[in-house]
Amino acid sequence: MWRRAALAIAGRGLREPLGAAGRRGQSGEGSSARDPPGRDPPARSPRIYTRTGDSGFSSTFTGERRPKGDRIFEALGATDELSSAIGLAGEFSSEKGHTFVGQLHKVQCMLQDVGSNLATPLSSAREAHRKRTSFSEKPVLELEQWIDSYSEQLPPLRAFILPSGGRSSAALHFSRAVCRRAERCVVPLVQAGEADPNVAKYLNRLSDYLFVLARYAAMKEGKEEKIYIKPEP
Numbered sequence: 185m186w187r188r189a190a191l192a193i194a195g196r197g198l199r200e201p202l203g204a205a206g207r208r209g210q211s212g213e214g215s216s217a218r219d220p221p222g223r224d225p226p227a228r229s230p231r232i233y234t235r236t237g238d239s240g241f242s243s244t245f246t247g248e249r250r251p252k253g254d255r256i257f258e259a260l261g262a263t264d265e266l267s268s269a270i271g272l273a274g275e276f277s278s279e280k281g282h283t284f285v286g287q288l289h290k291v292q293c294m295l296q297d298v299g300s301n302l303a304t305p306l307s308s309a310r311e312a313h314r315k316r317t318s319f320s321e322k323p324v325l326e327l328e329q330w331i332d333s334y335s336e337q338l339p340p341l342r343a344f345i346l347p348s349g350g351r352s353s354a355a356l357h358f359s360r361a362v363c364r365r366a367e368r369c370v371v372p373l374v375q376a377g378e379a380d381p382n383v384a385k386y387l388n389r390l391s392d393y394l395f396v397l398a399r400y401a402a403m404k405e406g407k408e409e410k411i412y413i414k415p416e417p
């Protein structure tokens with residue numbers, strides 16, 4: 185249910201929460217005989233579970249039921265993990281007063297749109313679905329601008345950089361690695377014509393952005409980036 189609510193928001197209301205709200209309406213929940221007369225009943229949140237996923241199947245935005253092991257849910261899950269990793273990196277970076285925190289927030293919002301596109305397999309999407317969940321090239325170009333502006337400020341790479349450089353930097357490197365996994369999940373969907381090629385491009389560019397940003401964060405914090413040194417045998 186959580187993801188469904190997220191999809192509804194990310195997809196600009198692309199899908200009503202199916203279960204809880206509807207059931208609440210049908211069962212007449214919302215006020216009860218136990219509410220004291222003359223007072224508004226306390227507001228209740230809809231249940232976040234519907235139990236419809238317990239059988240190991242879940243729904244795409246187009247209404248198909250697919251096994252939870254389907255590559256669409258793999259890709260959705262990887263995107264969700266990526267946004268969570270970036271959220272953690274954003275929190276560490278915010279503690280250090282980094283100015284790029286707003287960009288990370290924007291990236292997390294874009295990842296919700298990535299999820300909306302992935303949850304809408306083109307083979308079963310109607311025109312209205314496609315319109316609501318399309319993903320343009322614009323955010324890819326924006327990432328490229330950000331990458332270029334940080335790259336210009338960084339010392340040249342002379343060795344393999346290891347994930348390090350303080351908490352913000354290390355968390356950004358971790359996000360980069362999760363991003364590359366999300367990309368590996370998405371590419372087969374794009375190749376099968378199920379997801380927009382711009383989604384794969386976005387993830388490909390995002391891992392470069394996260395790499396550059398990790399180096400930038402280490403530099404700004406004056407933290408050492410560990411480099412690869414061939415281990416002694």
Ligand SMILES: Nc1ncnc2c1ncn2[C@@H]1O[C@H](COP(=O)(O)OP(=O)(O)OP(=O)(O)O)[C@@H](O)[C@H]1O
Pocket residue numbers: 185186187188189203232233234235236237238241242243244245252257258260261303
């Ligand atoms: N394990 C999962 N990993 C990634 N995406 C999922 C997973 N389970 C479901 N989804 C996607 O996220 C949406 C919302 O998730 P939710 O947990 O509500 O689904 P569910 O398990 O089918 O339902 P419920 O939790 O109410 O039984 C689903 O419609 C599906 O598109």
